[in-house]
Amino acid sequence: MRQLNPDEADLWARVMATVKPLRAATPVVAKPVAPVPATPVKATKPSKALTRAVAAARPAAARPVVSPPSPRQNTLDGSWDKKLTRGIVLPDSSIDLHGHTLSSAHALLDDGLSRAIGRGDRVLLLVTGKPPRPESERPHARGAIRAAIADWLAASRHADAIAAVRGAHPRHGGQGALYIVLRRGR
Numbered sequence: 001m002r003q004l005n006p007d008e009a010d011l012w013a014r015v016m017a018t019v020k021p022l023r024a025a026t027p028v029v030a031k032p033v034a035p036v037p038a039t040p041v042k043a044t045k046p047s048k049a050l051t052r053a054v055a056a057a058r059p060a061a062a063r064p065v066v067s068p069p070s071p072r073q074n075t076l077d078g079s080w081d082k083k084l085t086r087g088i089v090l091p092d093s094s095i096d097l098h099g100h101t102l103s104s105a106h107a108l109l110d111d112g113l114s115r116a117i118g119r120g121d122r123v124l125l126l127v128t129g130k131p132p133r134p135e136s137e138r139p140h141a142r143g144a145i146r147a148a149i150a151d152w153l154a155a156s157r158h159a160d161a162i163a164a165v166r167g168a169h170p171r172h173g174g175q176g177a178l179y180i181v182l183r184r185g186r
Contacts, residue, residue: 037046080164084179087169089177091125092116097145098129105145113158117182124180127173149178 004012008171083089094140095112109126116124128146153162161183 022167033181081166084166084169084181087171089123089179091166091172093119093122094125094127095125098127100145102144102148106148109149109152110156111160113156113161113180117158117161121140122182124186125168126158126178127182128178129176153180 034114044091080089093116094110095109097108100108112124112126126149128149129143150165151163153159162180163183164181166179166181168174168179172179
């Protein structure tokens with residue numbers, strides 16, 4: 001970090017005088033430091049003790065706070081995942097969102113989930129359409145429904161009834177479809 005010259009230090013002090021702190025703290029005023037003339041110094045490798053001291057003096061990097069996963073998340077056992085991956089599980093019902101706007105697709109998904117839960121279905125096939133190809137010209141309007149599905153399901157009134165969401169097997173639509181595994185009725 002470079003040192004501020006006297007004009008910059010004066011300007012910084014004036015700016016800091018106008019700032020109201022969020023919480024009470026003792027003010028720290030930076031004193032201008034006279035520039036030190038540069039002298040040629042032979043480059044040497046820093047000692048291990050110096051390296052450790054510098055590392056210890058650095059503030060710890062802010063790590064994102066990750067909340068533990070909720071117990072309702074990802075509740076399928078290995079046999080379910082194997083069956084879904086191999087395409088052995090047949091969906092009890094399906095919802096096709098092709099040709100719908102975002103609002104009509106959202107309404108259709110909510111209604112379809114209500115009906116599937118009411119019937120006691122376990123696996124619902126949700127056909128959203130394939131995502132755009134990587135070589136497609138940007139910006140493209142395709143894939144808006146597919147991008148919104150995760151948010152819709154998480155915020156749905158039926159979120160507690162959903163055990164898992166997985167990608168569909170190619171025989172059921174592959175990248176253009178999802179399996180929504182519903183919890184068993186109690």
